[in-house]
Amino acid sequence: MVDSTDWLAGEFGHHHAESASIDERALVENPSHVGERCTILPFARVMGYVRLGNNCWVGHHSTMASGVIAGENVKVLDYSLITAGTILGNEVNCGPFAVFSNPKRVRANHAVVSRISPTLVRDLATISSHVVIANGVSLGRACFIEPHSIVDRSIPDYAVMSGNPITFKNWRCECGYPLSFESKTGATPLTETECGQCGERYRQVSEYSIQKRHTPNAPLNEWCHLA
Numbered sequence: 001m002v003d004s005t006d007w008l009a010g011e012f013g014h015h016h017a018e019s020a021s022i023d024e025r026a027l028v029e030n031p032s033h034v035g036e037r038c039t040i041l042p043f044a045r046v047m048g049y050v051r052l053g054n055n056c057w058v059g060h061h062s063t064m065a066s067g068v069i070a071g072e073n074v075k076v077l078d079y080s081l082i083t084a085g086t087i088l089g090n091e092v093n094c095g096p097f098a099v100f101s102n103p104k105r106v107r108a109n110h111a112v113v114s115r116i117s118p119t120l121v122r123d124l125a126t127i128s129s130h131v132v133i134a135n136g137v138s139l140g141r142a143c144f145i146e147p148h149s150i151v152d153r154s155i156p157d158y159a160v161m162s163g164n165p166i167t168f169k170n171w172r173c174e175c176g177y178p179l180s181f182e183s184k185t186g187a188t189p190l191t192e193t194e195c196g197q198c199g200e201r202y203r204q205v206s207e208y209s210i211q212k213r214h215t216p217n218a219p220l221n222e223w224c225h226l227a
């Protein structure tokens with residue numbers, strides 16, 4: 001699967017799909033777009049100019065600030081704070097208690113809007129509980145941020161990261177299974193490897209970059225290039 005950004009093309013119209021389940025105690029402001037089959041739980045707040053794709057889940061006491069865009073099948077679990085300028089791809093998991101922090105150089109008595117940088121979370125990324133993410137970074141496809149981590153820099157695709165500040169731990173397949181580029185004989189490290197669970201193949205491009213092989217019907221390049 002290659003990252004799809006079709007959902008970015010929509011407008012910020014006032015549209016709450018009839019199939020969406022919005023608890024009467026949730027606060028959903030307008031204009032906002034709530035896609036088909038979304039679930040918004042009690043005391044969540046979805047501010048104006050938010051766009052939620054289909055099948056999104058917004059947990060108790062979570063806040064989606066103005067300007068947030070979420071793709072499809074996104075889960076924002078309880079007590080998470082998604083600040084302005086955040087773009088969540090498809091099937092992203094946030095929280096509970098995940099916080100996208102304010103821009104740098106903020107002062108209480110200054111307007112902050114002009115200082116916000118976009119924070120991009122690519123498809124399938126998992127942000128665990130109590131993770132704090134700096135404004136303006138990008139999180140790679142299917143990356144995994146372990147609980148209580150502080151993300152102060154951008155993260156490559158498929159990386160597992162942990163700690164304060166985050167450090168690299170290992171690689172993980174889209175299916176969630178760890179990937180190893182170590183050779184069993186202890187010889188030169190492998191440049192390609194196969195997931196032991198689902199059989200997907202990955203290759204190492206550099207020390208901090210790996211790519212997944214396209215599925216057979218994918219066009220052009222055999223290896224995914226997600227610039």
Ligand SMILES: [Zn+2]
Binds near residue numbers: 174
């Ligand atoms: Zn796999």
